[in-house]
Amino acid sequence: GDSVTQMEGPVTLSEEAFLTINCTYTATGYPSLFWYVQYPGEGLQLLLKATKADDKGSNKGFEATYRKETTSFHLEKGSVQVSDSAVYFCALISGGSNYKLTFGKGTLLTVNP
Amino acid sequence: EAGVAQSPRYKIIEKRQSVAFWCNPISGHATLYWYQQILGQGPKLLIQFQNNGVVDDSQLPKDRFSAERLKGVDSTLKIQPAKLEDSAVYLCASSFGRTQNNEQFFGPGTRLTVL
Numbered sequence: 001g002d003s004v005t006q007m008e009g010p011v012t013l014s015e016e017a018f019l020t021i022n023c024t025y026t027a028t029g030y031p032s033l034f035w036y037v038q039y040p041g042e043g044l045q046l047l048l049k050a051t052k053a054d055d056k057g058s059n060k061g062f063e064a065t066y067r068k069e070t071t072s073f074h075l076e077k078g079s080v081q082v083s084d085s086a087v088y089f090c091a092l093i094s095g096g097s098n099y100k101l102t103f104g105k106g107t108l109l110t111v112n113p
Numbered sequence: 114e115a116g117v118a119q120s121p122r123y124k125i126i127e128k129r130q131s132v133a134f135w136c137n138p139i140s141g142h143a144t145l146y147w148y149q150q151i152l153g154q155g156p157k158l159l160i161q162f163q164n165n166g167v168v169d170d171s172q173l174p175k176d177r178f179s180a181e182r183l184k185g186v187d188s189t190l191k192i193q194p195a196k197l198e199d200s201a202v203y204l205c206a207s208s209f210g211r212t213q214n215n216e217q218f219f220g221p222g223t224r225l226t227v228l
Contacts, residue, residue: 004155032213043117044156044204044219051214089155098169099211100146103155 002027002097006090006104013080013111021075021107023064023090031094033057033066033073034101038087047075047088080111115139117220119205125226131193134223138186138207145182146217147190148204156204162188163211195227 007022025031035047035057048057053068062077073090090104118137126132138145143164148156159178161169165185173180177196182188192199202222208215 036219043221044206046216046218049214049216091155093213095213098161099144099213099215100158100161100169101148101156101206101217103157105153105155 002031002092002094002102004090004092004102004104006088006107008105008107009087010108010110013109015082015111015113016079017111019075019077019080019084019109021088021090021109023073023075023104025071025073025090025092027071027092027094027102028096029094030068031092033064034091034093035062035064035073035075036089036091036103038089038106040086044089080109082111082113085109085111117205117207117218119203119220119223121223122221123224123226125228126195128197128227129194131191132195132225133189133191134203134205134225136188136190136205136220138188138205139218142207142209142218143185144208144211144215145188146206146208147180147188148206150202150204150222152201159190168211192225195225197227200225200227 032051034049037047048059050057050066056065087106145162147159150156162182180190204222205220206217208217
């Protein structure tokens with residue numbers, strides 16, 4: 001079945017530091033890939049997505065590139081802010097999984113001023 | 114545009130009691146999902162509806178969990194009887210359709226604590 005593995009947290013950074021959260025996946029066929037973010041006290045929100053190989057999703061300064069050869073979708077941001085503190089989830093949807101989202105375990109990011 | 118609504122936001126019950134959660138999806142969204150998120154883990158799909166029909170309930174513990182979406186709009190998820198391991202956040206999500214590219218919009222969730 002489908003699965004997503006993302007780096008263990010928590011991750012603690014200083015403001016303006018570079019962020020990478022690693023994500024790799026196993027899926028049948030060609031899945032669509034997503035990063036969701038959960039801010040404290042709020043629901044899950046879609047951060048960005050990519051639907052085919054070599055696509056780059058981007059939003060709010062975050063980027064991730066769909067790498068089929070390495071089955072990866074790493075999240076990056078060049079300069080994090082305190083307001084980026086949240087839990088980040090990598091996820092995928094494939095037709096073989098009945099179009100349900102399969103999530104990683106989540107990575108807690110804390111950004112200190 | 115109103116988002117996905119869920120109630121209650123929090124619920125505390127004793128084991129072996131029953132509990133029900135309610136979800137109202139975004140207007141016009143045909144597909145509705147219930148996910149269970151245990152602390153420290155990613156959400157896991159329990160059941161998926163397309164309009165008022167079930168399309169995937171393979172991970173729903175059917176001996177104690179049930180869900181319905183009678184008119185193809187709002188939905189209820191019930192647990193009876195609850196066990197300690199059911200303590201989790203129950204998330205409802207909706208999407209316009211069932212494809213790989215349709216964004217799923219999530220509600221704020223219901224945090225269930227079973228004592």
